[in-house]
Amino acid sequence: xxxxxxxxxxxxxxxxxxxxxxxxxxxxxxxxxxxxxxxxxxxxxxxxxxxxxxxxxxxxxxxxxxxxxxxxxxxxxxxxxxxxxxxxxxxxxxxxxxxxxxxxxxxxxxxxxxxxxxxxxxxxxxxxxxxxxxxxxxxxxxxxxxxxxxxxxxxxxxxxxxxxxxxxxxxxxxxxxxxxxxxxxxxxxxxxxxxxxxxxxxxxxxxxxxxxxxxx
Numbered sequence: 001x002x003x004x005x006x007x008x009x010x011x012x013x014x015x016x017x018x019x020x021x022x023x024x025x026x027x028x029x030x031x032x033x034x035x036x037x038x039x040x041x042x043x044x045x046x047x048x049x050x051x052x053x054x055x056x057x058x059x060x061x062x063x064x065x066x067x068x069x070x071x072x073x074x075x076x077x078x079x080x081x082x083x084x085x086x087x088x089x090x091x092x093x094x095x096x097x098x099x100x101x102x103x104x105x106x107x108x109x110x111x112x113x114x115x116x117x118x119x120x121x122x123x124x125x126x127x128x129x130x131x132x133x134x135x136x137x138x139x140x141x142x143x144x145x146x147x148x149x150x151x152x153x154x155x156x157x158x159x160x161x162x163x164x165x166x167x168x169x170x171x172x173x174x175x176x177x178x179x180x181x182x183x184x185x186x187x188x189x190x191x192x193x194x195x196x197x198x199x200x201x202x203x204x205x206x207x208x209x210x211x212x213x214x215x216x
Contacts, residue, residue, distance in 0.1 A: 009037055141207050158211075
């Protein structure tokens with residue numbers, strides 16, 4: 001398996017062609033589906049390396065189909081503390097990946113979307129480059145620094161995922177910051193923009209959510 005793992009969750013994927021394109025661009029990523037997401041993989045002709053979850057949202061015919069194709073099926077009880085996406089991420093960690101990309105994690109139920117976003121903290125604490133990706137945006141968490149390569153005018157929003165995030169510095173943005181603090185409940189980091197093709201973000205303490213709008 002490669003060093004990139006795709007986790008496919010059972011949230012909204014409005015255009016499966018986008019997912020096909022992302023898989024193609026990644027070369028040969030390992031693919032882990034939460035149970036119902038495997039139905040989409042069958043639609044696009046993909047074969048997941050692993051299907052995980054309580055199997056409450058996948059048809060038996062699809063499950064049998066992928067078993068015959070060699071997918072590993074990891075069943076969990078319906079009554080459990082972890083979400084299916086968390087279980088999929090923990091399986092991804094065991095593959096020692098350089099990067100993880102999560103699809104189908106947004107849209108639908110807001111509680112599931114928020115839970116999936118919170119899982120990004122678990123990933124950054126392990127030092128793994130992890131992003132939630134959909135057709136219009138990408139989300140990731142930093143606890144040190146990052147550089148965004150994009151387009152002038154591209155919207156980038158910042159939100160604290162810890163009680164506060166300290167020492168925030170933004171360079172290359174329409175609204176720069178130096179050593180600033182962001183606190184939960186004061187969302188002044190919404191709708192900043194790249195001042196050019198490159199923007200740098202750094203933090204000294206805390207977990208900062210970065211939401212990059214990839215479509216204007």
